[in-house]
Amino acid sequence: MIVIQNGTEWNEESAKRFLTALCFVRNDKFKSKKNKKMGAPHNIKRYGEVWPEFRIQYGLEILEKLKNKVIISGGWAWHFMSEIGHTEYKHAHDHKDIDVFVKKENVAQVIMILQQEGFLKVWTRYDHLPSEENFRRYEKTIEMENGKFHRITIDFFERNDLEIIVTNGFTVVKPDVLLSFYRNIHSSDKCWAVMAAKDLLEKGIDPVGHPKLSEIPK
Numbered sequence: 001m002i003v004i005q006n007g008t009e010w011n012e013e014s015a016k017r018f019l020t021a022l023c024f025v026r027n028d029k030f031k032s033k034k035n036k037k038m039g040a041p042h043n044i045k046r047y048g049e050v051w052p053e054f055r056i057q058y059g060l061e062i063l064e065k066l067k068n069k070v071i072i073s074g075g076w077a078w079h080f081m082s083e084i085g086h087t088e089y090k091h092a093h094d095h096k097d098i099d100v101f102v103k104k105e106n107v108a109q110v111i112m113i114l115q116q117e118g119f120l121k122v123w124t125r126y127d128h129l130p131s132e133e134n135f136r137r138y139e140k141t142i143e144m145e146n147g148k149f150h151r152i153t154i155d156f157f158e159r160n161d162l163e164i165i166v167t168n169g170f171t172v173v174k175p176d177v178l179l180s181f182y183r184n185i186h187s188s189d190k191c192w193a194v195m196a197a198k199d200l201l202e203k204g205i206d207p208v209g210h211p212k213l214s215e216i217p218k
Helices: 013-037 052-064 073-083 104-116 177-184 192-202
Strands: 072-073 098-102 136-143 148-157 163-169 170-173
Touching: 052 098, 052 104, 052 148, 073 098, 073 163, 073 170, 073 177, 073 192, 098 104, 104 136, 104 148, 170 177, 177 192
Parallel strands: 072 170, 098 148
Antiparallel strands: 072 098, 136 148, 163 170
């Protein structure tokens, strides 16, 4: 017999079921908080800071290999919707990681490409939560010439029903659909591109290729 704090006697099987249920409740609470969390306000004193060139280059290299099998979301989607040759301002597009959607029939091929390129699946606290998108995270750590290490993180979700566009040779989530993801999947809602795209769409202007997606707000 197992005695719970209040004196109730349970057998081992009942205790296991109780603990399993408790874990799901805690996970659901955490997931709910995560989905509601939005990006912190920007420190405007840091406007003008740019992403290191190596971060952009490494991101482009793996996306070039995946481009025919994935739909790009998040900051990299705004990157490809922006003007070619734009300045890589940190507050314009979030490049801390790479977010992609993968159609179910392409999942095996995407995983194979990632593994061939040295990416490894890493555990996250979300792995065991019920999810229609079947979230996965892959990472690769690169030692650079200066002896420092750079980690590339790819978060991908399975999805077959997304509205998409093709821009600058890459398939990305359609702008209005992408904006809706900042209520649950993405958190960097204060990025200039997100705010600019929302404003442009409200005015009936197509944001794709618009300079405001990568300009410092005035």
